[in-house]
Amino acid sequence: MKKLIYLALFLLVTTSCKDFLQEDPASLMVDSNFYKTEADADAAIVAVYDGLNDQSNIFYRGIYLLAELPTDNAECGQGVANANIFALKNFTYGPVNDRIYVLYTAVYKTIANANIAIDKIPAIPIADAKKNRLLAEAKFVRALLYFNMVQLFGDVPLVLNQVTSLGDVNVPRTAAAKVYEQIVADLEFAEQNLDATNATGNVGRATKASATGLLAKVYLTLKDYPKARDKAKAVIDNAQFGLVDSYFDVFTPQNRFNKEIIFSIQNKGNTGASNGFAMALFLPRSTIPLPGGGTVAGNSADVPTVEFYNSFKTGDLRKNRTFFTEYDAGAGKVTFRPHWYKFFDPSAIANLGEGTLNYPILRYSDMLLTYAEALNEIGGPSTESFEALNKVRRRAYGKPVATANATIDLQGLTKTSLLDAILDERRWEFGFENQRWFDLLRTGKLISTLQAKGITAIKNYNLLFPLPQRELDVNKSLTQNPGYTN
Template identity: 85%
Template sequence: MKKIIYLLISLLATTSCKDFLQEDPASLMVDNSFYKTEADAEAAIVAVYDGLNDQSSIFYRGIYLLAELPTDNAECGQGVANANIFALKNYTYGPVNDRIYVLYTAVYKTIASANVAIDKIPAIPLSDAKKNRLVAEARFVRALLYFNMVRLFGDVPLVLNQVTSLDEVNTPRTPAAKVYEQIIADLEFAEQNLDATNTSGNQGRATKAAASGLLAKVYLTLKDYPKARDKARLVLDDAQFGLLESYFDIFTPQNRFNKELIFAIQNKGNTGTSNGFAMALFLPRSTIPLSGGGTVAGNSADVPTEEFHNSFKAGDLRKDRTFFTEYDAGGGKVTFRPHWYKFFDPSSIANLSEGTLNFPILRYSDMLLTYAEALNEIDGPSAESLEAVNKVRRRAYGKPLATANEAVDLKGLTKTALQNAILEERRWEFGFENHRWFDLVRTGKLLNTLKEKGYTAIKDYNILYPLPQRELDVNKNLVQNQGYTN
């Protein structure tokens, strides 16, 4: 019950809808009486994590539609009926696009929940250590969300406190540099105050390593390569994390918590509450027969491109974990065009909303490739930068991780060649994990890569998305990104 009350209160802080901000003495009274106990503080943090778990709006599909679909990795399958989704794929979208609006408002709603926790928890009678840890969790989530927003939209409204009146709604856009300063400040606080390890009591929550890992990615994006190197190295040196021997095993339901996952969005399926990882959109549509009759209720909406499927080199074991083209669910084997397989949970084949896999945000292999990229940008190819990439490659081809292998190891590359190799490696390593658009924009290769593959409608300004028109209609202090018209 407390969690429900908290979620209602947090709507007061949403910056995108005036309806939630009408003064209501009853709701204000609930607000004043709620943040009193340790249980209230914990409930506030659970609500923040719950925001991340809004799969249709944020992770995984909300960002998928902006960071995977509009790239050479993915396309619209036969299950897509929304013209706004086709527009994202075809680079014909504008400010009036319901998928951009859904993501934008869902992110700010969760930021609002984080802000409430950050504002209210310090006044609750708790030990300083616990207080700081809970606030650090909220600040980590806020930093993660702003990191996505500033990369997707550029300058965005930077809201850092609970919004309690209409006077605070019309926040102008904050320069991206200032947003990044806040992201770094939040993550540095998180680094200092989060738990070092996950136990059964805090499984799935952000840790110090998650903050360091996200900082590494922030610094890589900002081209501060020495700091990106140093933060990635902190995670690589943390003995609780490492590469699994098998790429396949990262994504098996029975192994949903493993040493490769530094931070992941939690899903709890097979509970009968439809709260698990939703699989229908990426599974084949009415193709796979079930043993008791009927077919798997997939929709074939979110599908990979044939070009991405065919880009994997012979012997790369990641291909058969990223995609599948045949399956037997008990009613006989059938074949179909490539579909995403990475987050498929066979135990939920009859109820596709009950998948048990977690959605990775930070993986150990990401830190290796971040480290390699930073080293290469600082001093060009070195034995250390090549070894970081080669560990990922050896695992991909089923070779011992720590042993040099002539067949798969990169060697003798120029700086530019290693840059390109790392970008390719990231594509194969992180398919369906929503990295591709961010990687192409960060490396300055989005426009040329997609133009070369036939994306004729893409324009120079598509390195940022438009702010939703409904936001501009409500908040007259907002200015649209260059190139976009209503």
């Protein structure tokens, strides 16, 4: 399987760099004559980022189906027809689940792209600074993907080089601790070698702050709270970044490059090729009329739970940015059950594959809440931990971020109650951003929280997802996570 992945990736990388309609046999790209020039190196990194943009399989929906849908945030809407998706929500899934398989293989395809770049770029004659920056970008993406994989599956095959022979295919699972060591090593290299800022031509690429911010989250997951605190604080103190005044404006198409975004998946949109942010799955189904006739082609597949919708407190402005229950597309207002609204792009109302919004992976508010959580774990509630949390809260209620507000600010909580408050805040702040599963898993509250909400089918072994059976059939070196059978 991995040989097929490699061949598919190689074709993707090479055909993206030449006009394949041009008859030029001399330009036929093979491994021996590609990866020779600076342009080849640039193309290799574009292929790495392009893998992240595979939103149906990775960001946003692939991980959504494992990190948002099974939680108290989301449920299956009327547009879901795939029994494997219902199984994920109902905790009846097993190793034979096409959605798990699609995510797993898509991630490894993109990791393979990163590995090819990391192996090949060192031999290309490029200035050292740029060479190291390109390698750092590939390592950042590899670290990001392995971070998601190790949280979802535990021990996973740690593939760090280009697959070139059958002997490289049957890779056994690597202990999670070793995978995390590699994640940290990749991010430390990225932190040292990525650009500090993105010039116009590099907008959307990972920067030093992207690596630092991701390290903060990795260390928080590893319960290395002093390092999590320090890395989060480094981003918080970076003058490039800050909270956008209005939560609503973080996600508007015209403001998709804003000071709150530390790293996001890029979507172009408005190209006529339906290569933008795909919105059909989370918009209402045949409900919103269009001025020229017909209705918005939503599918109501990915929808929030009503409990999540109702959990927002009075005055929390995030509610009306995260969800919507009515809309007028120009042919009259209609109402419907709560649907996700955060990534809705009105300019693509008639062509839902042309959304221009990016998908955020790291935001400034995440660093504030990471910092608050790390401080609380180190020494309990403190002035600093409350202030970091309260800045996020003030913005949520439309108050000046830097000014104390007695009606909004939290204070006087115990260590346990402060952690609960941070988790609540993360839920309201990051709904539909695929963080809920990871937050509950990291804090040991996944099972108890879901069971308290009536999701009683979850069992202890569901803390990890099963490796796809197809992978075990092909790679006899793999073993399955406990609790799962065919």
